Amino acid sequence: MRDSKIITFAHYKGGTGKTTSCINIAGALAKEGHKVLVIDLDPQGNATSGLGINNQKLETHMLHIMDRKELMTSIILKTNFENLHIAPTNHNLSMANIKTYDGKSEALILTNAIKEIKEYYDFILIDTPPSHGHFIINGLIAADEIVMVLDVGVFSLESLSIFNESFFDFFKKLDLNLNISMALVTKSNDTSLPWKRNYGKEIQADVERYLNKPVFTLPYSEDIFISQAAGKPLSHHNPKSKIAKKYKEIAKKLSVEITAL
Ligand SMILES: Nc1ncnc2c1ncn2[C@@H]1O[C@H](COP(=O)(O)OP(=O)(O)O)[C@@H](O)[C@H]1O
Ligand SMILES: [Mg+2]
Structure with a gap:
């Protein structure tokens, strides 16, 4: 049986680069020959469209998983990229009928749904809203x-501690740990800014100190825009670009343990 690794890209703030990082790391892992599934858990459906799937034309999608109406095997689609599959989403996901988190079962819907397909993938990457x-x-x-x-x-940095505090009690109640394995600081060198100082490096050092885990910076890059407009990960659109190489390096770091097994 495959020993799959499930990695969730998260932050409660919008526009930090979660989806961009998820789909580009997925592309880089798939290109290295790993079997990869991206689960799009954001009603905006950007991971779905970013991997070239028209999210307006879906018959089944993550809403049906979160409403416990379908199995993962009936919603997963192949993308145009070898080894890369997607559990797609569109705006309908926002109508999921999950009411509160006072019961453990609602919080475990995805965990349980993934069980049946886990063995088919080396990596399952989850993009969250x-x-x-x-x-x-x-x-x-x-x-x-x-x-x-x-x-x-x-x-x-403040948002990191808010993140920890917001979820810590909830996780403790379920007897679970928040296992943050790395952080990414995106758009770290916004060249449109009038000052020269590289705040990305300073924030990287602060976050490293706070988490005591590896922190990678991703430079601002026009290639992100171009590859997303083409519906392709950088690994398949412009693998020689600086930003594609950065994402490849991060994908390698995430895959080290699994290939060492
Ligand atoms: N390194 C980068 N360089 C340039 N634009 C980026 C970079 N990373 C993300 N973006 C852009 O920033 C915006 C927000 O990124 P996105 O991945 O959608 O964030 P999130 O999923 O956290 O809301 C998108 O328009 C995306 O194309
Ligand atoms: Mg997103």
Whole structure:
């Protein structure tokens, strides 16, 4: 049986680069020959469209999983990229009928749904929406590892402790740990800014100190825009670009343990 690794990309803030990181790391892992599934748990459906799937034309999708109406095997689609599959989503996911998290079972919907397909994949990457709600909780609980995705800003470090405090009690109640294995600081060198100082490096050092885990920076890059407009991961659109190489390096770091097994 395959020993799959489930990695959730998370932060409660929007626009930090969670989806961008999820799909580009997925592409890099798939290109290295790993079997990869991306689970799109954000009603915006950006991971779905970012991997070239029209999210307006889906018959079955993650809503049916979160409402416990379908099995993962009936919603997963192949993408145009070898070894890379997607459990797609569109805006309908926001109508999922999960009411509260006072019961353990609602928080474990995704964890339970994944069980039947886990053995087919080396990596399952989960993209979560910016919130404190149902979907992020399900994504965090299903994860073996959490990748925090932060943007460059004065509030970055503050947001890390808010994240920890928001979910800590909930996880403790379920007797689970928040296993943050690395952090990414995106758009770390915004060249449009009038000052020269590289705040990305400073924030990287602060986050490293706070988490005591590896922290990678991702430079601002036009290639992100171009590859997303083409519906392709950088690994398959412009693998020679600087940002593609960065994501490849991060994918390698995430895959070290699994290939060493
Ligand atoms: N390194 C980068 N360089 C340039 N644009 C980026 C970079 N990372 C993300 N973006 C852009 O920033 C925006 C927010 O990123 P996204 O991945 O959608 O964030 P999130 O999923 O956290 O809401 C998107 O338009 C995306 O294309
Ligand atoms: Mg997103």
